[in-house]
Amino acid sequence: xxxxxxxxxxxxxxxxxxxxxxxxxxxxxxxxxxxxxxxxxxxxxxxxxxxxxxxxxxxxxxxxxxxxxxxxxxxxxxxxxxxxxxxxxxxxxxxxxxxxxxxxxxxxxxxxxxxxxxxxxxxxxxxxxxxxxxxxxxxxxxxxxxxxxxxxxxxxxxxxxxxxxxxxxxxxxxxxxxxxxxxxxxxxxxxxxxxxxxxxxxxxxxxxxxxxxxxxxxxxxxxxxxxxxxxxxxxxxxxxxxxxxxxxxxxxxxxxxxxxxxxxxxxxxxxxxxxxxxxxxxxxxxxxxxxxxxxxxxxxxxxxxxxxx
Numbered sequence: 001x002x003x004x005x006x007x008x009x010x011x012x013x014x015x016x017x018x019x020x021x022x023x024x025x026x027x028x029x030x031x032x033x034x035x036x037x038x039x040x041x042x043x044x045x046x047x048x049x050x051x052x053x054x055x056x057x058x059x060x061x062x063x064x065x066x067x068x069x070x071x072x073x074x075x076x077x078x079x080x081x082x083x084x085x086x087x088x089x090x091x092x093x094x095x096x097x098x099x100x101x102x103x104x105x106x107x108x109x110x111x112x113x114x115x116x117x118x119x120x121x122x123x124x125x126x127x128x129x130x131x132x133x134x135x136x137x138x139x140x141x142x143x144x145x146x147x148x149x150x151x152x153x154x155x156x157x158x159x160x161x162x163x164x165x166x167x168x169x170x171x172x173x174x175x176x177x178x179x180x181x182x183x184x185x186x187x188x189x190x191x192x193x194x195x196x197x198x199x200x201x202x203x204x205x206x207x208x209x210x211x212x213x214x215x216x217x218x219x220x221x222x223x224x225x226x227x228x229x230x231x232x233x234x235x236x237x238x239x240x241x242x243x244x245x246x247x248x249x250x251x252x253x254x255x256x257x258x259x260x261x262x263x264x265x266x267x268x269x270x271x272x273x274x275x276x277x278x279x280x281x282x283x284x285x286x287x288x289x290x291x292x293x294x295x296x297x298x299x300x301x302x303x304x305x306x307x308x309x
Contacts, residue, residue: 002283003238005222006136015124015141023143024121026067027089027096031056034089039115041082048158049086056092058162066168068161069097069144069217072152073134078108080153080256085116087155091162097121097144100152101134109152132225139220148214153256156211160252164214171246174216175239178248180209185258192251196305200241202298204288206233208240211253219243229268230275237285 016022030037035053045051059065070088074081088098100113100123113123122141128134135149146168150156160178167176182191195207210232221239223231259265280287288294 003224003234004226006133006225008136008140008222011137011140015122015137018124020122020141022141024097024099024141027093027098027119027121029056029092029094029096033092034119038086038089038119049083049090049155052158053090054092054158054162056094058159059092059094062169065093065095065165066145067095067097067143068093068146068148068165068214069099069139069142071135071138071142071147071149072098072100073131073138073149074100074102074105074109074113074152075131075134076105076107076109077152078105078112080155081109082112082116083155084150084152085112085119087157088150089116089119091156091158091160093161093165096161097142099123099138099142101128101138102126103128103130103134129225130228132223132227132231135223135231136225139222142217145217146214147217147220150211150253151255153258154211154253155256156253157251163248163250164252167246167248168214168216171244173244173246174219175243175245176214176248177208177245178212178252179250180212181251181254182257183254185256190254194249196247196302197240197245198298198301198305202294203237203241204285204291205295205298208232208236209253209255211255212248212251215239215243226278227275228271230272230279234275234279234285237279 033053033056041050072084098121100120102109102125104125104127110125139147146165164176177195180193182193193209195209197203197207219239224234227234279285
């Protein structure tokens with residue numbers, strides 16, 4: 001059966017019929033920052049991205065910042081999505097397109113989206129066929145030079161957009177990835193994730209931290225919508241292999257690890273297994289040859305690299 005990818009042209013046409021006007025408006029910026037213009041927050045919310053923002057002055061070094069499109073797929077993450085939204089807006093990036101595709105949330109998500117609607121280029125709330133379709137729908141109407149998606153229970157760290165886009169400009173890379181934190185909500189601990197993709201030979205080893213990945217729009221490919229959990233991993237296998245990659249050796253984002261998260265919810269174990277079988281089928285990417293040998297070599301090389309640094 002093979003890999004069945006979402007039809008971005010079809011999604012674009014559908015969204016236009018439903019009222020999307022392209023190109024979408026970029027987020028309005030302010031010389032003094034957006035913090036004072038955003039909706040009021042609870043008094044117990046402090047620090048980034050609640051009471052702090054990136055200084056707009058850091059962007060004064062250029063007059064022509066390329067457009068960055070951020071897509072957020074959303075479904076019933078009302079506890080986290082406001083943090084996600086603010087971490088995007090308070091980067092104060094001067095050429096930003098921000099798209100939220102919600103799958104019909106029935107918690108406080110919609111109230112939060114309505115509250116921030118004037119700061120979102122496009123958002124909708126409709127039942128869909130899952131995260132993969134939501135991401136594809138978002139990118140189908142994107143017009144940025146660079147892309148990223150961040151889930152509605154994760155958030156960016158301060159200065160991330162400035163750091164990443166500056167690296168794109170100076171290196172001509174087409175895919176940039178960085179470190180990330182896993183924040184365990186139960187015990188309040190941050191776990192630093194330090195990915196390093198040594199070469200494309202090791203790309204079958206799940207390494208990259210999804211919320212810390214950004215890419216040139218020219219290499220973008222649709223998501224395989226049949227997958228439930230390993231959407232990002234499978235996309236990297238198709239899109240990142242052969243791309244000019246650069247690593248930023250600092251945390252760019254935080255992934256919240258909570259009971260309902262796919263990575264920590266035991267109820268999702270079967271879905272992860274199904275994804276693995278689909279990806280490793282002969283019709284897709286095939287079995288992973290010499291897995292133990294590949295992992296062993298990768299581990300040794302990483303140790304050597306760390307010793308030499």
